[in-house]
Amino acid sequence: MSIEALAKDIAKIIGKENVLTKDADRQSYSYDSAVLEPVIPAMVVRPTEVEQLGLLTKRFYDAGVPMTVRGAGTNLSGGTIPDSTDSVVILTNSLNKxxxxxxxxxxxxxxxxxxxxxxxxxxxxxxxxxxxxxxxxxxxxxxxxxxxxxxxxxxxxxxxxxxxxxxxxxxxxxxxxxxxxxxxxxxxxxxxxxxxxxxxxxxxxxxxxxxxxLVPPPKASKAMMAVFDDLIKASEAVAAIIAAHVVPCTMEFLDNTTIVMVDDYTKIGLPRDAAAILLIELDGHPAQVEDETNTTIEVLKKCGATNVVLAKDQAEKMKLWEARRMALPVLARAKPTTVLEDATVPRSKIPDMMRGIESVANKYNLTIGTFGHAGDGNLHPTILCDKRDKAEFHRVEEAIDDLFDIALKLGGTLSGEHGIGTAKAQWLEKETSKGTILFSKKLRKALDPKSLLNPTKQVNMYE
Amino acid sequence: MSDLKELAKKLESLDDQIISCMKCGLCQPVCPIFNSTMQEADVARGKLALIDNLSKHILTDADALAEKLERCLMCGSCQAACPPGVEIMDIFMKAREVVFGYVGLPLIKKLIFRQMLAKTWLFNTAMRVGAPLSRLVFWKTNKDHGTYSAPLLSPIIGKRHVRPLPLTPLHVAVGAMDTPAGSSGIKVAFFSGCVGDKMYVDMSKACLKVLDHHGVGVYMPKSFPCCGLPAIVSGDADGVLKQLKPSLDLLMKGEFDYLITPCGSCTATLKEFWPKYAPRLSKEYGEYAEGLEHKVMDINAFLINVLKVESKPTKAGAVKVTYHDSCHLRKSLGVISEPRKVIGLSGEYEFIEMANAEKCCGSGGSFSLAYHDISLDIGMRKRQDVTESGAEIVAMGCPACMIQIEDVLSQKGDKVRVKHTIELYAESLDK
The missing domain is CATH 3.30.465.10 (Uridine Diphospho-n-acetylenolpyruvylglucosamine Reductase; domain 3)
Structure with a gap:
C-alpha cells in the first residue's frame, strides 16, 4: 500500500487533521534533543484516544511500516528520531489524561x-x-x-x-x-x-x-552547600555521608569549570577557587531532618570541606540551588553545540572518573564542564563545541569513546539515564556481552517478526 | 525576490543564531500556541528547524514556512525560557521579513501598513467615520463590560465582544499638549498608542491625569502614527519605515526627559525595535531613534522607579484586584513588580496574584484575526485563571491584552471588570 493510501486509511480512524503528511510538518518530527542527524519520517500520526493506538499499530504492522513512538521528543540518545524515511511517527502527546x-x-x-x-x-x-x-x-x-x-x-x-x-x-x-x-x-x-x-x-x-x-510528601527539608579544594575530598564526603546512614534526597556536584562559568554569568558569588562544590538537600520528618543535618555538617567538615553554607529559609535555599539550575544553561551558552553525556560510575569512583574526564579534555583539546548527581555516581560531563567544525567534532566523538572506556573500566555504565537509542548502540556489546545482543535480538524477533518497532534502537535489527 | 535559492541564502545568515538551539524542548511548556495545538511546528524548536531546513534546501515550500512563522504570538515566552538564550524573537523578525517578502504581503496589509497607519490623517479620518457607522452593526451585548458584538460581521470578526469605538478619540478630546515640568521637575512625551487614542480614550485620559497630579510636564503632539509593531511582525520593513519617520519628526520637535507609553507593546517596540531599524534610516534619524532607547519607559515603571510614588496601607474592605502580565512588559522589558505595586499605591485595592499570570492572553494583535480559534482557546484559559482568582477586577498594562481579556470575560458573562493599572490609580486620586 502506498503511503498516500495508508494515510487516507488512517485518517478514517483518527481524523485527517491528525495525519500529517506535508513536508514542513514531517520535518518537525525528524529530530529530538540528541546531537544526531535528523531523519524525516514519511508520515506523522496523532491519535487522540488510547484505543486508537492498537488500531494504528495493526495497520502499520500489516503495511510493513517502521514505527517510532514520540511523546515530547526530549530524548537525549535519539530514541525518538525515525529509523528511516519510510517510518511513521506516532505522537502520544494528545493522550494526556x-x-x-x-x-x-x-x-x-x-x-x-x-x-x-x-x-x-x-x-x-x-x-x-x-x-x-x-x-x-x-x-x-x-x-x-x-x-x-x-x-x-x-x-x-x-x-x-x-x-x-x-x-x-x-x-x-x-x-x-x-x-x-x-x-x-x-x-x-x-x-x-x-x-x-x-x-x-x-x-x-x-x-x-x-x-x-505515589508517596506521602516529606514534611521538612534543609539545603546546604559544601565547598572543597580537592575533588577527592568531595567524593570521599559523598561516600562518608552515606556511610553515616544519611541518605540525602539530592546530592549534586559542580566542578571548577562549571562553578567559574556559572559565577561569571550569574554573579551570585560562588567560590571560584573551589575544586568542587556539593549541593545537598535532606528531607523527611522535621526531627529527622534536623538530626541528619547535624550529622551531615559534621561529616563534611571531617572530610575537609573548607566551608559549609546552610540555607536558613526558602529564599536562601532557592539561591543555593540557583547554581545548579544554571549549570546547563550557562554551559549551553558558551558554545553553539552542547553534548551532554551521562556515563555513570559507582560513587566511590567519582574522583577517578573526574581525573579521566580531565585527561580526555586535555588530550582532545576540548572544554568539558562537569556537573551531576554525585550521590548516585551519575555525572554529566558536558562537552562544549561547534558541530559545524568537522575537525573539532571528530575529536568530540573520539573523546566520547574514551569517556565510555574509562567509565566501563571503573565498573560503571554507558548511560545512567539518557538511554542507548542509536547514539550509544554501538558500545552496548562492550559493556554487556555478545550473548546479550543476541538475546535482545531474539526477543525482539519473536515479539516483532518484521522488526518494525524502533528497529535501529538499542540493538540494530537491520544489522 | 522570487528565487528560492536567494531566499535560502538570506536565511542562511541566521545560521549563527539558530545553531545555538540545543533542541531541548523547553520552549514547549511555555508556548501558548503549542499548548493549544500540540504541534511541534508551532513551537520555537520546530520553527527554528524549519528555517534552518529551508536555508539548507531540505524544505522547499516557502509558503508552508510563511504559514508556520505566522502561527506565533511573538510573545517571547520561549526566549525567556531558553537555556542557551537563543535570540528567538530576533530570528523570527528577520525570518518573517525575508520569507513574507518572498511569498508576498497581502495587498490589504500593504495598504494598511504603508498608507493608513503611516498617514495619521488618513487613519484618524477612517476611524472617525467608522466609529459612528460601527454603531449600526454592533449591538450592546454585555452591560457589565459595556461590550458590543456584531453578528452581521461574524465572518470577519467572529463572535467577539468589544467595546464600541468612542465618538471622540483622544487627539480630538484632548488635542496637542505641551506643558512645562511641574513640581517633579520632569517632562515626558506621552505616546498613547493607537488603541489608547481611538478605543480606550478614558485610559489615556487617566494617564494624563496621573502625570498632572505628580507635577509632570507633558509633550503630546496632536496624534502619533502607529508604533509600527503590526508591520514589524508582518515583516514589512517598508511599512515600518514609513510609520517610523513621521513619529520621529514629531518627537524631534519636542523636549522631554522620558518617552512614556501606557501600552506594553508600544513600549517594547519603541525601546527594542526602533533601534533595530535605525541603520536603515538616515544618519540623523537613526541616531535619534537609537538615543530614544534610554528614554522610553512604561508608565508603571515611571511611576514606581522615577517618581518613586509610595504606597499607602491597604484599607479594610479594599477591592480585590488581580494582574495579568503583558508579554511585552514582562518578557521583553522585565517590568514585573512595578504594575503590581501601582495597584497597591492607593490602599483602595488589595492585590491578589492569580495562577499563570505570566502566561500570554492569546491576543497577539493581528494573530487573533488570522487564527481566531487558537487565540480564543488561549484566551479562555486566561479567563479561567482570572475568574478562579476571586478578584473583582483584573488589571493589566497593555490595551491589546485588555481587548482580548474583556472579550473572553464578556463572552462568558463574567462580572470581573478589566482595567488598566493606571486607571485604577487615577480613580483613587478622586477619593
Missing part, C-alpha cells in the same frame, strides 16, 4: 502522554508526591519516562521511574492489547511484562496507560 489520583491506595493512573510535571502537580494537589524529576520534567511524557527509565536529581533516595511503575497497558507490534501489573502493592500475575517495558525504548510495544506509585 490523568485518569485517577488515589489517596487511599497511593497510586495514579495516567495516559501515556501526560507530562511528568503535570502528574507531579496533580499528585501534589492531593498532598501526594511523585518523586522522579528528570531535567525535562516540564516537557517529557510519562510514556517516554517509562520507555527510557528516566532518572533525575532525587534518584539516590527516591529511585528512578522504574521504582514507581506498578502496572502498564500497552499494544504489541501487531496491535494486540497487553496488560501487566495492578493497583496493588503486590502482584505476581503472569510475567513481569510491565518491568520488561521499562527502558525498552519503544522497541517492544507501545505504552498506552500506566499505574504509578
Amino acid at each position: 490523568v485518569l485517577e489520583i488515589n489517596e487511599e491506595d497511593l497510586y495514579a493512573v495516567v495516559e501515556t502522554g501526560v507530562v511528568t510535571s503535570v502528574l507531579a502537580a496533580a499528585a501534589a494537589k492531593k498532598n501526594l508526591f511523585y518523586p522522579p524529576d528528570p531535567g525535562s520534567q516540564s516537557i517529557s511524557t510519562i510514556g517516554g519516562n517509562i520507555a527510557e527509565n528516566a532518572g533525575g536529581l532525587r534518584g539516590l533516595k527516591y529511585g528512578v521511574t522504574k521504582d514507581y511503575v506498578m502496572g502498564i497497558e500497552f499494544f504489541d507490534a501487531e496491535g494486540e492489547f497487553i496488560k501487566s501489573g495492578a493497583r496493588t502493592v503486590k502482584c505476581v500475575t503472569g510475567y513481569n511484562l510491565a518491568g520488561l517495558m521499562v527502558q525498552s525504548e519503544g522497541t517492544l510495544g507501545i505504552i498506552s496507560k500506566a499505574i504509578l506509585k
